Amino acid sequence: MSAARTTAQGPRTGPGNAGTGASGDGGSGNGISGTGASGTEGSENETSGTGASGTEGSEGTEGPEPVRYERRGPVAVVSMDRPRYRNAQNSAMTYALDRAFYRAAADDEVKVVVLAGAGEHFSAGHDIGTPERDAHLPFERRAGLWWDHSDKEGAESRFARESEVYLGMCRRWRELPKPVVASVQGACVAGGLMLAWICDLIVASEDAFFADPVVRMGIPGVEYFAHPWVMPPRIAKEFLYTGDRMSARRAHEVGMVNHVVPREELTDRTMELANRIAAMPRMGLALAKRAVNQAEDLQGLHTGMDAVFGLHHLAHAHNAETARDPLGGMDVHAMKAAES
Numbered sequence: 053m054s055a056a057r058t059t060a061q062g063p064r065t066g067p068g069n070a071g072t073g074a075s076g077d078g079g080s081g082n083g084i085s086g087t088g089a090s091g092t093e094g095s096e097n098e099t100s101g102t103g104a105s106g107t108e109g110s111e112g113t114e115g116p117e118p119v120r121y122e123r124r125g126p127v128a129v130v131s132m133d134r135p136r137y138r139n140a141q142n143s144a145m146t147y148a149l150d151r152a153f154y155r156a157a158a159d160d161e162v163k164v165v166v167l168a169g170a171g172e173h174f175s176a177g178h179d180i181g182t183p184e185r186d187a188h189l190p191f192e193r194r195a196g197l198w199w200d201h202s203d204k205e206g207a208e209s210r211f212a213r214e215s216e217v218y219l220g221m222c223r224r225w226r227e228l229p230k231p232v233v234a235s236v237q238g239a240c241v242a243g244g245l246m247l248a249w250i251c252d253l254i255v256a257s258e259d260a261f262f263a264d265p266v267v268r269m270g271i272p273g274v275e276y277f278a279h280p281w282v283m284p285p286r287i288a289k290e291f292l293y294t295g296d297r298m299s300a301r302r303a304h305e306v307g308m309v310n311h312v313v314p315r316e317e318l319t320d321r322t323m324e325l326a327n328r329i330a331a332m333p334r335m336g337l338a339l340a341k342r343a344v345n346q347a348e349d350l351q352g353l354h355t356g357m358d359a360v361f362g363l364h365h366l367a368h369a370h371n372a373e374t375a376r377d378p379l380g381g382m383d384v385h386a387m388k389a390a391e392s
Contacts, residue, residue: 084129084168084235084319119148120170121155126163126330127323128156132247134182135171141243142179143186146217149247150194150224157228163330163337165228166322167251168235174260175244178218180379187213195220207369210378218246218275219361223354226250226345229338231329235322236260236300237315246276252341254308255322256300257315262308265295269380271367277360281353282308 120131130152132139139145156165169175179185190202193216201213225232234251241263248254248262264274272292273279279288283306291298303309313321329337368378375381 084131084166084322117148118142118145119152121152123159123162124323125327126161127166127326128152128159128162128164129166129168130156131167132169132175134184135169135173137179137182137184138173138176138239139169139171139244140176140179140182141247142182142184143189143191143217144184145179146221147191147194150221153225153228153232157230163230163332163334164326165230165232166235166326167232167247168322169237169244171238173238173244174234174236174240175247176239177242177244191217195224206372207365210368211365214275214365215361218243219357222246222250222276223357229341230334231326231337231341233322233326233329235318236309237318239263242266242274246274246278249276249278249282253310253325254303255311255313255318255325256303256309257318258300258312259315260300260303260312261297262300262303263295263297264292267292268295269367269382270371270375271380272360272363275361275364277357277364278353280356281348281351 116133118132118134120129120133122129122131130149132141132145132149134140134142134145153165156162179187188202190200193200195216198212198215198220201209201216204212231253232251234248234254236248236254237257237260240248240256240260242265245262245264264279266272266274279291283291283303287306290296298306298308300309300312304312311321311325371380372378
């Protein structure tokens with residue numbers, strides 16, 4: 053079935069299947085993701101709808117942007133802004149994030165990028181059914197050369213879409229040649245982990261928790277499978293086998309998180325770290341990042357992800373043949389019930 057073609061920004065509406073994250077989950081949450089202090093010198097606070105080129109306008113979309121962009125001196129703050137759904141990532145958010153990261157990379161005044169989430173949670177994962185779920189719709193592809201998924205069926209559709217929107221985008225963002233710091237509070241689950249893991253550093257509040265529960269769906273882990281590189285292999289196996297939450301303190305112990313701070317200090321401590329990094333030479337930072345990323349790839353990160361991505365889609369295909377759907381019939385309600 054072919055859907056009407058859209059721009060890269062994409063539509064903001066979709067079918068109302070089972071959702072990710074509880075609706076109405078607002079709250080002030082991470083102060084980084086707000087508008088910031090008025091009158092801050094060098095601050096540019098606007099949505100990412102302006103795009104990397106600076107051309108104004110929302111390219112025909114309706115409703116508020118799912119991502120906000122603000123420059124605070126040498127630091128660009130990119131904030132996911134769907135707090136009602138715990139910042140569940142639909143395609144509209146993914147492409148808005150891509151525009152924001154591209155904009156930060158192109159701005160010579162930006163030395164460091166902070167990735168944050170509005171509200172009480174960083175991100176509860178991929179959108180598996182909020183009212184604005186848009187997985188069935190086409191978007192202008194940016195991360196790779198796979199064809200449009202929206203008029204395809206079965207494994208071809210799933211593989212084409214996830215190669216672009218999940219694995220491809222995360223790999224693209226990991227290579228942004230400026231340091232990226234994740235500011236994490238509350239839930240950082242599944243697709244939320246992927247976003248935190250593409251960042252160079254992670255500052256977490258004491259109430260943050262991390263989880264990849266998709267083995268409950270019969271799937272071996274999220275698409276950006278960095279688990280055995282961001283934590284020791286036996287810890288990664290327990291993390292996957294149980295689907296249990298990992299506290300911020302435990303994540304710090306195993307080396308996945310750089311700093312754990314009180315919730316009320318998360319914004320200030322993250323910005324303090326970002327500004328310290330921003331004092332370093334831009335080229336030196338870019339080369340240091342490239343050096344560490346290349347070392348990880350030589351240790352098998354890139355090829356390992358390719359291998360697991362194939363297993364991930366084998367699991368989807370198996371579920372489609374033997375269960376109710378490619379997610380093994382595990383909607384958000386079933387996932388919450390299994391966790392409890």
